[in-house]
Amino acid sequence: MGERITVNASVREQHSHGEGSGLIGMPDLVAFAETTEEVSKLVALAHARHLPVVAFGTGTSLEGHVSAIEGGLTIDLSRMDRxxxxxxxxxxxxxxxxxxxxxxxxxxxxxxxxxxxxxxxxxxxxxxxxxxxxxxxxxxxxxxxxxxxxxxxxxxxxxxxxxxxxxxxxxxxxxxxxxxxxxxxxxxxxxxxxxxxxxIPEAISGATCQFESMAAAVQTVIEVMQAGIPIARIELLDESQMEACIAYSKLTGFEVLPSLFFEFHGTQAGVREQAEVAESIALDNGGRAFAWATDPEERNKLWKARHDAYWAARAMRPTYGAFVTDTIVPVSKLTEAVLGVKAAIVDAGLLAPMVGHVGDGNFHTVILVPPEDGGQERAWTLDRKIVEIGLSLGGSCSGEHGVGRGKRDFLVREHGEETIEVMRMVKAALDPSGILNPGKLLPDRVGQN
Known part of the structure; x- marks a missing residue:
C-alpha cells in the first residue's frame, strides 16, 4: 500500500484535527488503510519502531481525539466502508x-x-x-x-x-x-x-412546542420522562439557538423562544397516545399548542435544522471561532443545570446558544469565540464553568463528546484517582509501549508532564 502512505503537508494538516477548537497535532505521515490486515501490518510496524498511531475516521470529533500531538502515523479508515x-x-x-x-x-x-x-x-x-x-x-x-x-x-x-x-x-x-x-x-x-x-417504526410523528421560559421547557422534559412516555427524541433549543436556526434553516412559524422538538415512534395508536400525553404536559407548563410535523418532508426539514444547529450558531457571528462543549446531569437536576449554565453565559458576556438531547439529561453549548485578544481564554473559562456545574450536580464532564485531549483534566474529579489508576493499568497491559493515541483520555499522574 505504498502509494497510500503519504507525507504530503496538506493531507497531514487535514488529519491534524477534528471539529474541536485549538486541539491540533500534525502527524508525520498518513496511511489510507483498506482492510483489517493492512491496519494490522501498519500497527505492527509502528509497534516495532515505537511510533505513535492515531486512528482517523471522518474527523467530526470535538475533543481533540484525532490530533497527533506526538506526531507519528495517522491511519485513515474512511476507505474501509464496506x-x-x-x-x-x-x-x-x-x-x-x-x-x-x-x-x-x-x-x-x-x-x-x-x-x-x-x-x-x-x-x-x-x-x-x-x-x-x-x-x-x-x-x-x-x-x-x-x-x-x-x-x-x-x-x-x-x-x-x-x-x-x-x-x-x-x-x-x-x-x-x-x-x-x-x-x-x-x-x-x-x-x-x-x-x-x-x-423502521410503523408510524413516526414530529412536533414542536415553544415556551416563554427555559424553566418551563425543562420542566416539561422532566415530567415527560417521569411519565414513562417511550418518546424517541426530545430536543431543547434555547432562544439564541432558535434565532440562529430560524435564520439559517429558513424555519417559518417560529418565534425566538425556548423550544422543544419531539419525535414519537410506534404504531399509529401508540404514537397518537404518546403525543397526546406529552402535549398535555407541555400545555400544563405554559407551552404553546403542538405544531405537528407528520409529513416526512416537513419532519426531515425540522430535524435537518436541528442537526445544522452548529452551523446556524456559527452563522450568527461569521468572524468568530466556535467550539461545542457538553455535560450531562441526572434528569431531576436538569433545570438547575440549564439555568446555571445560562447564568454563566451571561456572566461571561459571550454568545453561546444551547441545544441538547435533554431526555437523558445531556445538553450542549456552542460557545462563539470573539476574535479579539483574550477571546479564546474567556471561552475556555466558560467551558470549564459549564463542566463544573454539571459535575457539582452529580453529572459527567461529557455525555457523548468523549474525553480526548480537551476534557482529560476532569477525569480525576469525576471518577477519583484510584479508579483512574486502574484505567492506566488496563492501558499499560494492552499498550505497554504507549503508542496508541498517546496523550488522550487518561490524565497524567500528578507531577507528570
Whole structure:
C-alpha cells in the first residue's frame, strides 16, 4: 500500500484535527488503510519502531481525539466502508469501521431496518464506537454501546482479536466489547463492528412546542420522562439557538423562544397516545399548542435544522471561532443545570446558544469565540464553568463528546484517582509501549508532564 502512505503537508494538516477548537497535532505521515490486515501490518510496524498511531475516521470529533500531538502515523479508515453482512431475520449486520450512518441506513431502508444512533454529524460508525457516541435517539434506543454486539480490533502489537458475536447476550468471559467502546483508540483500533438493527417504526410523528421560559421547557422534559412516555427524541433549543436556526434553516412559524422538538415512534395508536400525553404536559407548563410535523418532508426539514444547529450558531457571528462543549446531569437536576449554565453565559458576556438531547439529561453549548485578544481564554473559562456545574450536580464532564485531549483534566474529579489508576493499568497491559493515541483520555499522574 505504498502509494497510500503519504507525507504530503496538506493531507497531514487535514488529519491534524477534528471539529474541536485549538486541539491540533500534525502527524508525520498518513496511511489510507483498506482492510483489517493492512491496519494490522501498519500497527505492527509502528509497534516495532515505537511510533505513535492515531486512528482517523471522518474527523467530526470535538475533543481533540484525532490530533497527533506526538506526531507519528495517522491511519485513515474512511476507505474501509464496506457493508459485509446483513441478517434481516436476526436484525443485525457486520460492517467495516469507515461506514457512515447515512450510508448504512440507505442500504437498510428496503429491508425495513435502520440503525438509530444519530450523533448529528455523519460520523463513521467505528469512530462512534471509539467515542461511545449517542445522539438524538438515545432516549429510546440507547447509545452506540447498547447497539454493538461485537468488534474486530487491532491491538497495539498488530494482533487482531474479535470480541462478542451475534447473540444478544452472553455470560462468558470479560466483556471486552464494552472495554473498547469509548476507549478512543487508546487500547486498540476498531476495524469491524457487529451491530444490532431496529425495525423502521410503523408510524413516526414530529412536533414542536415553544415556551416563554427555559424553566418551563425543562420542566416539561422532566415530567415527560417521569411519565414513562417511550418518546424517541426530545430536543431543547434555547432562544439564541432558535434565532440562529430560524435564520439559517429558513424555519417559518417560529418565534425566538425556548423550544422543544419531539419525535414519537410506534404504531399509529401508540404514537397518537404518546403525543397526546406529552402535549398535555407541555400545555400544563405554559407551552404553546403542538405544531405537528407528520409529513416526512416537513419532519426531515425540522430535524435537518436541528442537526445544522452548529452551523446556524456559527452563522450568527461569521468572524468568530466556535467550539461545542457538553455535560450531562441526572434528569431531576436538569433545570438547575440549564439555568446555571445560562447564568454563566451571561456572566461571561459571550454568545453561546444551547441545544441538547435533554431526555437523558445531556445538553450542549456552542460557545462563539470573539476574535479579539483574550477571546479564546474567556471561552475556555466558560467551558470549564459549564463542566463544573454539571459535575457539582452529580453529572459527567461529557455525555457523548468523549474525553480526548480537551476534557482529560476532569477525569480525576469525576471518577477519583484510584479508579483512574486502574484505567492506566488496563492501558499499560494492552499498550505497554504507549503508542496508541498517546496523550488522550487518561490524565497524567500528578507531577507528570
Amino acid at each position: 457493508i459485509l453482512e446483513v441478517n434481516p431475520e436476526d436484525m443485525d449486520c457486520r460492517i467495516e469501521a469507515g461506514v457512515v450512518r447515512s450510508k448504512l441506513n440507505e442500504y437498510l431502508r428496503d429491508q425495513g431496518l435502520f440503525m438509530p444512533i444519530d450523533p448529528g454529524a455523519d460520523a463513521s460508525i467505528g469512530g462512534m464506537c471509539a467515542t461511545r457516541a449517542s445522539g438524538t435517539n438515545a432516549v429510546r434506543y440507547g447509545t452506540i454501546r447498547d447497539n454493538v454486539l461485537g468488534l474486530t480490533v487491532v491491538m497495539a502489537d498488530g494482533r487482531v482479536i474479535k470480541t462478542g458475536g451475534r447473540v444478544r447476550k452472553s455470560a462468558t468471559g470479560y466483556d471486552l466489547t464494552r472495554l473498547f467502546i469509548g476507549s478512543e483508540g487508546t487500547l486498540g483500533i476498531i476495524t469491524e463492528i457487529q451491530l444490532k438493527l431496529h425495525g
